[in-house]
Amino acid sequence: MTGLRERKRRQVHEAISAAAITLFLERGFDEVPVAEVAASAGVSKPTLFKYFPAKEDLVLHRISDHRGEAARVVRERGAGEAPLAALHRHFLAGLERRDPVTGLNDHPEVLAYHRMIFSTPSLAARVLHHMAYDEEALAAALAEDTDELTALLVAGQVLAAQRVLARRNWLTLVEGTTAERAYPSAVAAADRAFALLPVLP
Amino acid sequence: MTGLRERKRRQVHEAISAAAITLFLERGFDEVPVAEVAASAGVSKPTLFKYFPAKEDLVLHRISDHRGEAARVVRERGAGEAPLAALHRHFLAGLERRDPVTGLNDHPEVLAYHRMIFSTPSLAARVLHHMAYDEEALAAALAEDTDELTALLVAGQVLAAQRVLARRNWLTLVEGTTAERAYPSAVAAADRAFALLPVLP
DNA sequence: CTGAAAACTTAACCCGGTTAATGCTCCTGT
């Protein structure tokens, strides 16, 4: 039985998040004090910080849910599939379903969301930190099949490639192209990126 | 004639930086308020922030001086030398002269300095941001010899490799090994890392 | 229904960073 307590918690969480996104997209992340977000969600400032450890998390908690995705893809790959092949396949699948993390999603709110992240230093920094975590986890997963140093190096390169690809895709969409039209070129770019990565021994 | 004004400026700059490093290494970056650094340097808080735009810069202004180094190495390489070969050579030279940015420097203060950076999130974040800038500049330099996408991808991979190598070297030294003893293995690791990078077309 | 645990509120605080008002000190022109 899902207790009343827990249900309320989820409601408040959602209310705060929604108020935050709305205000931030309207006026910009740095232009809205968190006190205003709290007031707009009908909650006090300490309570807000009990739900979200920092202002940036009001925006990035969705992205944070993808923690360790790369590592999981490698760990759950089919028998006989190479780690990099699994990551390649997974990225292409993301493109196909227009997953926002691939940058290839042209819904206006998603574009605005990405613009806000890229143009707000503290948010961009937080995304980088998140990717550093992912990289570490991926390195650990890769280390089951190769030496430590190679695992670290390849993990760094995979994450770098994904970051470059996502930014590239977002930039083409910002130019006004639709995701539909940009898709083939995004696939080609992904293929090129993974072709540049080393083959694991 | 170096004006008296300018000389004083440099003295104050140095006094603040020295006070900051001393206090931070003694008690930790997050445990020392900048007001205390200012007081200890005999200066007011607004003045301190006129010399250093943010608390983190009290620690990182030395690293910030290396801005765009990778791009410069590529631009100033000898005729007929491949970009990646130039970067490889430059990294090996850094190892040989125990350049702190390679991680292979076992002076106690350097080790403590690195430990502080790695264990303080806001400092680590700032280093990542700095590397993002370097990456962008390197991509621009590489783009003179190849297509844009490849330049971005390779730049990301080079910076990732350097970061992994530096951290690896630092970890080895933290275990107690001397830079002398760690040197051959550090060279081997660098050779391995650059061997994994793609050959530019 | 009662009481302990959970969660919320208000008010105050700390810290990083900025601004405004004021004053001192080096440099420059005559």
Next chain:
DNA sequence: ACAGGAGCATTAACCGGGTTAAGTTTTCAG
């Protein structure tokens, strides 16, 4: 040599993110 402006300092107050303490309401268990 010195008058006065440019440059840089100081103090005091402020803003915004984040935390803490003390006290109040709400949920849940027996």
